[in-house]
Amino acid sequence: QVQLVESGGGLVQAGGSLRLSCAASGRTFSYYAMGWFRQAPGKERDFVAAISKAGGITVYADSVKGRFTIARDNAKNTVYLQMNSLKPEDTAVYYCAADARGIVTKRINDYDYWGQGAQVTVSS
Numbered sequence: 001q002v003q004l005v006e007s008g009g010g011l012v013q014a015g016g017s018l019r020l021s022c023a024a025s026g027r028t029f030s031y032y033a034m035g036w037f038r039q040a041p042g043k044e045r046d047f048v049a050a051i052s053k054a055g056g057i058t059v060y061a062d063s064v065k066g067r068f069t070i071a072r073d074n075a076k077n078t079v080y081l082q083m084n085s086l087k088p089e090d091t092a093v094y095y096c097a098a099d100a101r102g103i104v105t106k107r108i109n110d111y112d113y114w115g116q117g118a119q120v121t122v123s124s
Contacts, residue, residue: 001026001113002024002025002026002028002029002032002098002113003024003025003026003113004022004023004024004025004096004097004098004113004114004115004116005022005023005115005116006020006021006022006094006095006096006115006116006117006118007020007021007022007023007118008020008021008118009094009118009119009120010119010120010121011121011122011123012086012120012121012122012123013122013123014086014087014088014122014123014124015085015086016086016122017082017083017084017085017086018083018086018120019080019081019082019083020036020080020081020083020094020096020118020120021078021079021080022034022036022078022079022080022081022096022115023076023077023078024077024078024079024098025077026077029074029077030053030054030074031053031100031102032053032098032099032100032102032113033050033051033052033053033098033099033101033102033103033104033105034050034051034070034072034079034096034097034098034099035047035048035049035050035051035096035097035098035099035105035106035111036048036049036050036070036079036081036094036095036096036097037094037095037096037097037108037111038090038092038093038094038095038120039092039093039095039117040091040092040093043092045095045108046061047061047106047107047108048060048061048064048068048081048094049061049064049068049069049070049081050070050099050104050105050106051070051071051072051079051104052102052104053102054074055071055072055074057104058070058104059104059106061106063089064083064090067083067084067085067086068081068082068083068084069081069082069084070082079096081094081096083120086120086122087122088122088123088124089122090120090122091120091121091122092120093117093118093119093120094117094118094119094120095114095115095116095117095118096114096115097111097112097113097114097115098111098112098113098114099111099112100112100113
């Protein structure tokens with residue numbers, strides 16, 4: 001089992017940048033594929049990005065491709081989401097998640113563990 005804690009959210013102007021971090025407990029972090037999802041008020045939780053166990057494979061939603069970068073540091077048990085050129089439509093609660101199968105996936109139901117979420121607000 002793994003526990004996930006996000007940090008780094010906040011308020012930023014359009015065009016700005018933020019970096020989210022997700023710290024995982026336990027010694028088996030490198031066994032998990034990791035993902036980021038987001039949920040805006042009144043909307044479903046949507047896929048943002050995912051990364052393989054060793055970090056060699058990354059997948060992005062079309063809406064963030066070229067602006068967001070997912071990365072991980074297995075020595076620090078941490079996954080990151082670097083968000084650049086932020087837009088007001090990126091405003092949401094951002095969640096990190098872990099897939100115990102270790103397979104990179106966009107499907108929300110494939111993820112086994114979730115963090116509590118971090119608020120990101122982009123003002124116009």
